[in-house]
Amino acid sequence: MTDNSTVTADRRDGLAVIYTRGYINNQAGEEIARVAYSLIDEGHKALLLNLEGTTIVNSIGISILIEIIEKMIEIGGRLAFCRLTPTIDKTFHIMGLTQYAPIYGDEATAVAALRG
Amino acid sequence: MSLPLPGPGSDPAAEPEAWGRLLELAREESADHLLLRHLVEVWARTSGARGVALYLEQGELLRREVAIGDGFPSILERDDVADGAAGVVPLPGGALVVEPPEAAAAAAGAAAQLTLLLGAAATNRRLKQQIKAERFQVNYRIVELEALYDVGLAVAGTLDRERLAEEVLLRAISLLDARRAALYLIENGSYRLDRAFGGAAAADVAVADPELARFLAGEGPAPAALLPGARYAIGVPIQVEAGPRGFLAVGDKETRRGLAPFPEGDRRILVLFATQAALALENVRLHQQALENERMAREMELAAEIQRLILPTGAPPVPGYSLFGWNRPARQVGGDYFDLLSLPGGQIGLAVGDVSGKGVPAALMVSTLHSGLRLLLDRFPPGPELVEALSAHVLASSAPSKYITLLLAELDPGSGALRYVNAGHNPGLLLRRDGEVELLDASGLPVGLLPGSRYQARAVVLAPGDLVCLYSDGITECLSPGDEEFGTDRLAALLAEHRDLPLAELVEAIDEATCAFGAGTPQGDDQTLVLLRREEEKA
Numbered sequence: 001m002t003d004n005s006t007v008t009a010d011r012r013d014g015l016a017v018i019y020t021r022g023y024i025n026n027q028a029g030e031e032i033a034r035v036a037y038s039l040i041d042e043g044h045k046a047l048l049l050n051l052e053g054t055t056i057v058n059s060i061g062i063s064i065l066i067e068i069i070e071k072m073i074e075i076g077g078r079l080a081f082c083r084l085t086p087t088i089d090k091t092f093h094i095m096g097l098t099q100y101a102p103i104y105g106d107e108a109t110a111v112a113a114l115r116g
Numbered sequence: 117m118s119l120p121l122p123g124p125g126s127d128p129a130a131e132p133e134a135w136g137r138l139l140e141l142a143r144e145e146s147a148d149h150l151l152l153r154h155l156v157e158v159w160a161r162t163s164g165a166r167g168v169a170l171y172l173e174q175g176e177l178l179r180r181e182v183a184i185g186d187g188f189p190s191i192l193e194r195d196d197v198a199d200g201a202a203g204v205v206p207l208p209g210g211a212l213v214v215e216p217p218e219a220a221a222a223a224a225g226a227a228a229q230l231t232l233l234l235g236a237a238a239t240n241r242r243l244k245q246q247i248k249a250e251r252f253q254v255n256y257r258i259v260e261l262e263a264l265y266d267v268g269l270a271v272a273g274t275l276d277r278e279r280l281a282e283e284v285l286l287r288a289i290s291l292l293d294a295r296r297a298a299l300y301l302i303e304n305g306s307y308r309l310d311r312a313f314g315g316a317a318a319a320d321v322a323v324a325d326p327e328l329a330r331f332l333a334g335e336g337p338a339p340a341a342l343l344p345g346a347r348y349a350i351g352v353p354i355q356v357e358a359g360p361r362g363f364l365a366v367g368d369k370e371t372r373r374g375l376a377p378f379p380e381g382d383r384r385i386l387v388l389f390a391t392q393a394a395l396a397l398e399n400v401r402l403h404q405q406a407l408e409n410e411r412m413a414r415e416m417e418l419a420a421e422i423q424r425l426i427l428p429t430g431a432p433p434v435p436g437y438s439l440f441g442w443n444r445p446a447r448q449v450g451g452d453y454f455d456l457l458s459l460p461g462g463q464i465g466l467a468v469g470d471v472s473g474k475g476v477p478a479a480l481m482v483s484t485l486h487s488g489l490r491l492l493l494d495r496f497p498p499g500p501e502l503v504e505a506l507s508a509h510v511l512a513s514s515a516p517s518k519y520i521t522l523l524l525a526e527l528d529p530g531s532g533a534l535r536y537v538n539a540g541h542n543p544g545l546l547l548r549r550d551g552e553v554e555l556l557d558a559s560g561l562p563v564g565l566l567p568g569s570r571y572q573a574r575a576v577v578l579a580p581g582d583l584v585c586l587y588s589d590g591i592t593e594c595l596s597p598g599d600e601e602f603g604t605d606r607l608a609a610l611l612a613e614h615r616d617l618p619l620a621e622l623v624e625a626i627d628e629a630t631c632a633f634g635a636g637t638p639q640g641d642d643q644t645l646v647l648l649r650r651e652e653e654k655a
Contacts, residue, residue, distance in 0.1 A: 001190065023289070023313075025370055026370045028192055056286045056289060056290050057290060058290050058294075059259075060370050060371070062252075063258075074149070074150075087286075087287070091259050094258050094259050094262065096255060097253075
């Protein structure tokens with residue numbers, strides 16, 4: 001089992017996709033936030049978090065994701081998630097993240113929705 | 117966003133629009149951060165401060181909410197904003213930190229009204245954050261309950277052990293905000309590491325380790341080698357009614373400020389979770405065991421079929437004689453052996469063997485005996501030389517302390533001469549026509565017992581009406597409910613009583629007699645009979 005978290009970003013004409021791998025905990029959450037805020041500073045107002053490589057997230061990680069969502073709302077931007085495991089999908093619904101950041105099954109649909 | 121904001125020393129009556137905008141922001145739930153930012157900006161301008169930061173209480177610390185200017189840390193301790201500290205303006209539930217410190221005096225002068233408004237807005241913001249945090253906690257409790265429910269569902273839904281074990285470990289980590297965890301399951305009498313996350317874990321832990329027992333009871337720290345380097349750990353047993361099946365250990369609870377010990381509530385959650393996990397894992401284990409039993413049963417049936425093919429299904433025709441062989445293993449496969457052979461020159465070979473032990477290992481040796489005997493019969497007549505070569509072959513190809521008793525005989529049908537070698541086997545019985553019983557005694561050690569074993573051949577001559585009975589100890593050592601052995605005398609008496617029956621019926625009579633003697637006692641050993649009778653010439 002791999003438990004080394006990584007965060008990478010792919011910039012695409014004003015929209016950026018953040019890819020995560022591993023456990024979204026405090027450390028990985030802070031790294032996602034750092035990458036997200038730096039993309040916002042670069043002018044990206046649409047962010048997609050692709051969680052294909054993530055099978056586990058804890059409450060600290062979720063609280064950081066909520067902060068990122070709040071930041072996006074504050075700047076009038078949009079954020080979405082895609083490729084969630086069923087467990088993470090269920091957790092995000094319960095925690096209310098989906099009220100402000102929709103979840104998509106695949107990246108192409110999510111990108112199209114964020115651009116639309 | 118362009119906003120009309122009150123200027124330095126502004127009077128609400130003089131700038132109603134700007135102050136109205138601030139009041140409007142104060143009423144907007146989603147704009148409270150924006151409101152605070154505007155108020156702090158105005159406060160900075162009014163006070164003449166170079167920089168101002170607003171800190172709000174969050175637990176034991178203060179978190180920076182808004183900063184005008186650089187150099188303000190994101191987190192402050194309560195002591196940093198204690199009453200009287202230079203450059204600090206206390207607010208309800210927070211504080212303003214002012215640069216230069218002298219500018220803080222404005223809180224009592226030009227910016228007094230703003231300070232009051234800022235205090236009210238800060239309180240509002242803090243209360244909303246508190247509500248948000250509590251809502252978050254409530255939602256996360258729901259996530260915990262869902263996790264317990266989901267693992268419970270897995271009892272019925274998952275028979276994939278790997279997937280289940282992975283799910284159990286990941287959910288335990290997630291539930292407790294742990295940084296690492298390890299799942300141990302009992303294997304061969306010790307706790308074996310099934311999988312770990314977030315760092316190394318000990319490969320094995322003794323079930324009886326007293327330090328581990330205290331740890332799992334919540335009465336002591338984790339054994340040092342369990343989660344090396346973990347600062348905090350809790351562990352709970354995974355057990356079902358039948359006993360322990362493993363344990364779950366999680367280490368290093370995460371908070372926004374770093375690692376922390378696990379509160380007692382976490383142990384209760386983990387115990388509940390482990391109870392569900394135990395049921396799910398036990399369900400999978402029993403399912404796997406059932407599959408394994410099924411596989412073993414299929415293999416045993418195959419082995420039994422192979423063994424049935426090894427043993428003869430009939431006897432070669434011998435004019436003037438009746439010959440019959442019978443075998444019934446105590447289990448699916450057995451360690452008894454017999455063979456009835458047509459040899460060159462019209463001779464007839466008889467063999468009865470008994471491998472030490474029972475079940476599959478004994479059945480494998482029966483195969484060795486069968487193939488060895490058949491191959492050696494091409495090189496030797498059935499006599500001492502063959503048995504010596506067979507003994508060397510068995511010794512070389514079987515486990516130490518394994519051996520085979522064997523009675524090998526060769527009949528010359530014309531003369532009635534029966535030449536035999538008895539390698540440690542029960543003495544065969546020769547029932548003469550006149551009722552006298554002679555024993556075909558052992559003349560050497562069992563084959564495969566010792567290297568260099570030597571054997572001697574002995575011979576008897578069968579007269580018309582004589583009956584030979586070769587048997588395994590499963591017949592004579594058959595036990596009654598009172599642990600009495602059937603014995604050679606009862607066998608000899610039965611042979612005498614039924615000596616004229618067709619041999620198949622004589623075997624049935626012996627079988628019925630031993631079963632009746634056992635009175636329902638399960639057959640304890642393999643049973644074999646080989647009967648040879650020289651028929652009397654018909655008048």
